[in-house]
Amino acid sequence: MGSKDDVVSLALSDDTGVSIHLHGATILSWKCKGQEMLFVSKKAVFDNKKAIRGGIPLVFPCFGPWENGPQHGFARIKRWKKESESKQNDGRISVSFSLEDDEETRKMWNYRFKLIYTVDLGGDDLKLTLTVNNNDSKPFDFTTLMHTYFRCSNIENVRIHGLEGLQFNDKVAGSVQTKEDRKIVTIDQNYDRVYMKCEADKVKVENVGDGKKLVSLSLENLPDVVVWNPWEEKAKAMSDFDDEEFRTMVCVEAGSVSEQVSAPAGGSVAFTQTLRVDL
Numbered sequence: 191m192g193s194k195d196d197v198v199s200l201a202l203s204d205d206t207g208v209s210i211h212l213h214g215a216t217i218l219s220w221k222c223k224g225q226e227m228l229f230v231s232k233k234a235v236f237d238n239k240k241a242i243r244g245g246i247p248l249v250f251p252c253f254g255p256w257e258n259g260p261q262h263g264f265a266r267i268k269r270w271k272k273e274s275e276s277k278q279n280d281g282r283i284s285v286s287f288s289l290e291d292d293e294e295t296r297k298m299w300n301y302r303f304k305l306i307y308t309v310d311l312g313g314d315d316l317k318l319t320l321t322v323n324n325n326d327s328k329p330f331d332f333t334t335l336m337h338t339y340f341r342c343s344n345i346e347n348v349r350i351h352g353l354e355g356l357q358f359n360d361k362v363a364g365s366v367q368t369k370e371d372r373k374i375v376t377i378d379q380n381y382d383r384v385y386m387k388c389e390a391d392k393v394k395v396e397n398v399g400d401g402k403k404l405v406s407l408s409l410e411n412l413p414d415v416v417v418w419n420p421w422e423e424k425a426k427a428m429s430d431f432d433d434e435e436f437r438t439m440v441c442v443e444a445g446s447v448s449e450q451v452s453a454p455a456g457g458s459v460a461f462t463q464t465l466r467v468d469l
């Protein structure tokens with residue numbers, strides 16, 4: 191999972207902690223009361239070049255295929271800098287990372303920016319805030335997403351709540367817009383859906399981790415939730431993903447992707463998701 195110089199680890203106690211790889215500021219592990227909540231493929235590549243297959247990679251400045259650069263943008267394949275680490279009085283611990291524009295990013299996307307990503311850990315939650323600072327003299331537009339890979343013991347048991355009544359863009363069906371009529375979404379085939387206008391505190395994923403944990407997503411400025419599982423055939427086509435691993439993961443990704451976000455010159459925009467385990 192990367193060398194010692196590449197990974198920042200924070201522990202709240204013996205059984206609760208988080209690890210972040212500087213490549214992409216990708217969260218590799220979130221252990222809550224002894225249970226690992228995140229999935230990382232055993233075939234994930236740690237060469238500081240390829241995006242890490244699993245954990246929580248960050249998508250910026252473009253979700254999906256991008257005409258100017260790699261799919262899902264460059265944030266997940268750039269090396270981030272650790273900024274600061276702190277321990278609050280209430281026992282929470284947090285660490286911040288930054289990424290600034292450089293020659294390589296400006297070739298793809300000619301703007302001056304600074305991203306700050308704060309990972310804040312509590313006893314039963316993980317609060318992630320991405321702040322996009324526009325340091326340019328002109329406004330820019332972007333999309334962004336926290337590409338969370340949850341670990342599960344069996345995809346057949348995973349139940350996603352809080353999507354009923356929402357419009358979604360079904361990318362598997364060729365970007366067809368449909369309304370979700372199920373109270374609980376279960377996955378039994380290749381899913382690649384962008385649910386739009388999600389409520390801030392309704393989305394919950396049941397049966398993640400080793401056992402039957404319920405994780406709730408609390409979203410600020412992240413109106414879209416992508417549900418993705420490549421299933422059998424697509425899994426086989428991915429070189430950094432084991433053929434059978436689609437059975438033990440589900441991506442439930444909070445983002446702002448169905449519409450472009452604008453950051454005014456000199457301004458900033460912040461996005462937060464808090465993942466909370468129902469203990």
Ligand code: BG6
Nearest residue numbers: 241261262337361382416418443
């Ligand atoms: C999801 C997209 O967010 O990420 C899918 O909706 C995509 O279309 C998936 O296949 C994985 O992307 P990547 O670039 O990490 O293989």
